[in-house]
Amino acid sequence: MSHPPILKVSNLTKHFSIPHGLLGRGEHTVRAVDDVSFALEHGQTLALVGESGCGKTTLVRMLLRLLDPTSGNVEVEGKDINTMSKSELRHFRTNVQAVFQDPWASLSPRMRVFDIVAETLVVNDNLSKGELTRRVDEALIAVGLRPEQANYYPHEFSGGQRQRIAIASAIIARPKLIILDEPVSALDVSIRSQIMNLFKDLQQDVGCSYVVVAHDLGTTRFMADRIAVMYLGKLVEIGPTDQMFDDPRHPYTQALLSAALPLRVDNPHEAIVLRGDVPSPVNPPSGCPFHPRCQSVIGDICKTTEPKLRELESPEHRMSCHLGSEL
Amino acid sequence: MKKTPKLLGRLPFLPIAVLMIVLVIPALFADLIAPHDPFKAYLRNRLQPPLFFGGTTEFILGTDRLGRDILSRIMHGARYALVISLVGIILGAIVGTVLGLIAGYVRGVVDALIMRVVDITFALPSILLALALAAVSGPSFQLVILVVVFVIWGFFARQVRAETLILRERDFVARARVAGASDIRILRKYILPNIINTIVVLATLQIGVVIVLEATLSFLGIGIPRPIPAWGLLVADGRQLIVSNWWISFFPGMAILLTVLSVNMLGDSLRDWLDPKLRQV
Numbered sequence: 001m002s003h004p005p006i007l008k009v010s011n012l013t014k015h016f017s018i019p020h021g022l023l024g025r026g027e028h029t030v031r032a033v034d035d036v037s038f039a040l041e042h043g044q045t046l047a048l049v050g051e052s053g054c055g056k057t058t059l060v061r062m063l064l065r066l067l068d069p070t071s072g073n074v075e076v077e078g079k080d081i082n083t084m085s086k087s088e089l090r091h092f093r094t095n096v097q098a099v100f101q102d103p104w105a106s107l108s109p110r111m112r113v114f115d116i117v118a119e120t121l122v123v124n125d126n127l128s129k130g131e132l133t134r135r136v137d138e139a140l141i142a143v144g145l146r147p148e149q150a151n152y153y154p155h156e157f158s159g160g161q162r163q164r165i166a167i168a169s170a171i172i173a174r175p176k177l178i179i180l181d182e183p184v185s186a187l188d189v190s191i192r193s194q195i196m197n198l199f200k201d202l203q204q205d206v207g208c209s210y211v212v213v214a215h216d217l218g219t220t221r222f223m224a225d226r227i228a229v230m231y232l233g234k235l236v237e238i239g240p241t242d243q244m245f246d247d248p249r250h251p252y253t254q255a256l257l258s259a260a261l262p263l264r265v266d267n268p269h270e271a272i273v274l275r276g277d278v279p280s281p282v283n284p285p286s287g288c289p290f291h292p293r294c295q296s297v298i299g300d301i302c303k304t305t306e307p308k309l310r311e312l313e314s315p316e317h318r319m320s321c322h323l324g325s326e327l
Numbered sequence: 328m329k330k331t332p333k334l335l336g337r338l339p340f341l342p343i344a345v346l347m348i349v350l351v352i353p354a355l356f357a358d359l360i361a362p363h364d365p366f367k368a369y370l371r372n373r374l375q376p377p378l379f380f381g382g383t384t385e386f387i388l389g390t391d392r393l394g395r396d397i398l399s400r401i402m403h404g405a406r407y408a409l410v411i412s413l414v415g416i417i418l419g420a421i422v423g424t425v426l427g428l429i430a431g432y433v434r435g436v437v438d439a440l441i442m443r444v445v446d447i448t449f450a451l452p453s454i455l456l457a458l459a460l461a462a463v464s465g466p467s468f469q470l471v472i473l474v475v476v477f478v479i480w481g482f483f484a485r486q487v488r489a490e491t492l493i494l495r496e497r498d499f500v501a502r503a504r505v506a507g508a509s510d511i512r513i514l515r516k517y518i519l520p521n522i523i524n525t526i527v528v529l530a531t532l533q534i535g536v537v538i539v540l541e542a543t544l545s546f547l548g549i550g551i552p553r554p555i556p557a558w559g560l561l562v563a564d565g566r567q568l569i570v571s572n573w574w575i576s577f578f579p580g581m582a583i584l585l586t587v588l589s590v591n592m593l594g595d596s597l598r599d600w601l602d603p604k605l606r607q608v
Binding site (some may be wrong): 061064066089090093094096097098100101102105106107108109110111115119120123124166169 | 497498499501502503504505506507508509512516517520521
């Protein structure tokens, strides 16, 4: 492939240290994100799934350059985002946008919709007032709002409409990559499908790529080309959506998928119930981080050796589990 | 603004009326409405009692030792009370807000430094400080303003810092960063507008504190220099005669009391209206 991928994450790691003990003399390290690598091609959608606290949000914040990684790097179109020059950074800020989970927290209550939506252009480009208005109108129409609503304040809108405003402000600079951090989980179920359809339509129109963080597997299946499953800061399985749903290989992915509601009532399946809680990332288990809860431990190797991410039948589908590695 | 009629309906009528009569109208129009020259001594009319206590309609609130009309002096004094509280509070609010924003946004060493300075200003007795400064430079208008700013900026800095700490973690600030907004822009466009309510309420509540502070300084002779009829000076003027000629101190004292009481009531209702979450600060 001649073009570099829109997003390339290599060995990305973020450790947080938390002081403990009297006077904070000791230090614990939380491995929030540990050695995560993946790539995303233009126009594709990657879903990040995993339980709360598995490091999805930390990962996303590093992709947006809101947090500095401890090690590893993030490249957008072949450029490391943490060593960018000023003009490259400006380009990055228009090229990569985000939509956050809670549309009540992500819009400043003191700004009009126009100013919220126009922000990226105001900050990065020097546009005339007329051009700016045209672009804002365009963005509002694209997300299904009316241009005259630009003069209202966010509190005058419903949750779904507020998320549309957030989306309008994300797409106005015509970014190539949009990070969606649980974009529908704060919305009413009745609104979710509308917003997900909106994302799909926008992708077809503009050709942007998405990284979408999701709890809800329905969202994932509908939107994603590929799925990455995270557990305790590590990538445990990544692969094309169809393969992941039809033939999940990692025991954790299997458990995650079996927890979703069956599509048909007459075809119930046995849910795999995991024992215990997610272990503390301060003190992760030895060997495979999933082994204390795993239903298919194959022996001592799980407790002693940390499995590496390895390719399965296709190079697209990778997982980190000892299962089947002995073959 | 849709909210204006609602605010007007909710604000208490009595404190506003009292403030207008005692403070604002006299401060603006003292030259027009005061019945006498506040500085002119009518020696023949020394120590006239107020109306209804044996006095006449010529000197409704009586006269002082030099025969100066107390009502006129209070009216002219209102101007100093108003100007000092406004200028002092605006300056104090600006200093406190800027430092509070910096402390809350930058955090770390800068935050610790600014907050320790606030602690120090709270620990220093302001009256003693004013005495020391007055001994060096002599009492003046500027000195009073300086002391007022010194006393109140810490309240603003603390409150603004606390709210900045909360706001900087909100998603809309993260979104602004993603959009590429600079720190200055984030502070100005995203954080400041969301704490301006607090600042206004705090400023209103501080007016009472400042008026009492100014009166105290004047009473002690380290505030506004004589013969300007500052309220604190008027109270001080009558203190040796408080038993025989009580009205000399009483009416300026009432002016202070009514003003501070009304301002505090106004501040309380403003606070409840603007932000029910903000409790006693």
